[in-house]
Amino acid sequence: MPVPNFTRIFITATLLQFGHESWAASVLVAVAANFSKPMTEIAAEFEKATGHSAKLSFGSSGKFVSQIENGGPFEVLLSADEKGPQKLEKSGLTVQDSRFVYALGKLVLWSAKPGYVDDQGKILASGDFKHLALADPKLAPYGAAAVEVLKKNGLFEKLQPLFVQGENIAQTLQFLITANAELGFIALSQVIENGKIASGSGWIIPGDDYTPIKQSAVLLKRGAENPAAPALMTFLKSAPALAIIEKYGYDLPK
C-alpha cells in the first residue's frame, strides 16, 4: 500500500524540523548582574547573526560558581571577575584554554539626585550623606574596587560606618534608585545610556584608583558538545559585540 501523500509530507516536515533544531541550538548562559543590559543586546545580535539562541540567567558571579560546582546546568559563564572562572578551571569544569577577558568593568560613584555628585568625587570627603551603598566587597568585584578607591583616597575609616551593602551590584542600584542611600558605588554599565550617564549624577572613577575589573568568560564542559556555546564565545569577540560592550561604558580588553 502506498504511503498517503500527506503522511509523507508530515514525516518530511518533522525530519526537517529536527534537522533545523540541531543546527540552530540554544545555549544557557550565566551572566554577572552588571552585564545584564549589554548581554541582552548581544544575545539578540547573536541570534540574528548565527540563528542560535542564548538563554540568559542574571545573578551574582559567586552564586553561579557554587551552582556550577554543584551541577548547575549552565554552558557559558560570563563572570564579573577572573576569580570565579579560574576556580572552575581548577575544579576541571571548564573547556581548556577557553577563558578570556570580554570586558573591563568601570566603577562609578552615583546618586539618583541630579547635580549631587561632582566630576571629581569631592562629595565623598565633604558630603552630608547618611548612607554609602556598595556591593559586598567580599562577594562582588565592584564592591572590592569601591573599597580600594576609598582606601586610596584615605576615606575608608571615615566612611565605613555609613556603608550599606547590596548582595550584588543590582541590589546596590535598588538602594540608590529608591533614594534610600544618597550615594553609592555601582557599575557604569548600570546607569549609562548612549555613552552618557542617563539620570542622576555620577563620577566615573579613574582607572588608576582600583585594580582592573577583568570580567572573564569561560566555556563550561557542559556546553562543549553544544554548537551554540563555542559560537557565543566567538561572537563575544566580534565587532558587533565589542561595539555593544563599549557602548555600555566598558573598556575593551587589550
Added chain:
Amino acid sequence: MLTSADLDTLLLTFKVASIATALMLLLGTPLAWWLARTHSAWKGIINAVVAMPLVLPPTVLGFYLLVLMGPAGPVGQFTNWLGLGTLPFTFPGVVIASVLYSMPFVVQPLQAAFTTIGEQPLEAAATLRASPLDTFFSVVLPLAKPGFLTATILGFAHTVGEFGVVLMVGGNIPDKTRVVSVQIYNHVEAMEYGQAHWLAGCLLAFSFTVLLVLYTVLKTQPVTHQLK
C-alpha cells in the same frame, strides 16, 4: 567554629525576633479577636491582607517596603516629618519588616483559638456581670492559652528564619541589620562553607527543637491545620 561576628549575628537575630514577637502579639491579639467575632464585610479583605506574606515572595515584600519606607515613599515621608529619618538600613526598620512578614503566623493561630471558644463562655461571663475587659482577661485568655503559645513560638521562629525581606531592607550592616540568615548566605557566597555549616547547624538545631516542643510538649496540630 563560630567567630565573634557570627555570634553577633545570632544575638542580633534573637533581639529582632523577641521585639518583633512582642509587637506581633500586641497588635495581633486585638486583630485576631476582631476577625474571630466580626460579621463585617471587611473580614475577608483583612484576612487576605494578613495572609499575603504567606504567598508573596519575600523579595517582593522587601522591595515594596524599600519603596514605601524610602525618602520618596509615603511611610518614609511620614517618618521624616516626625524627625525620625527613614527606616531602611536601621534596626527598627528590620523589626517592622519582620512584623509584617511574620504576622500571619501569629494572627492565624490566635484567630483559630478565639473562634473555637465560641459565644457560650462569653455569654455566661456576661450574665455574671463581667465587663468585656474582665471577660477577656479571665475567660478568653486562659481558654486561648494554647493558641497564644503556638502564635508566640511560630512568630518567633519564623522571624529567626526570615531572609529575603531583611536582605532587601537591611543593607547588611553589622550589629544593626546583619541577621544570621544573611550571614549564612554571605558565607556560602564567599565559599566559606565551614563557617556556613556551623551557623546553619545552629539554626537547624534551633528550628527542630522549637517545632519538637510545639508538636510534642504542647501537642499542637501541624501548622497546616492551624492555617485553614
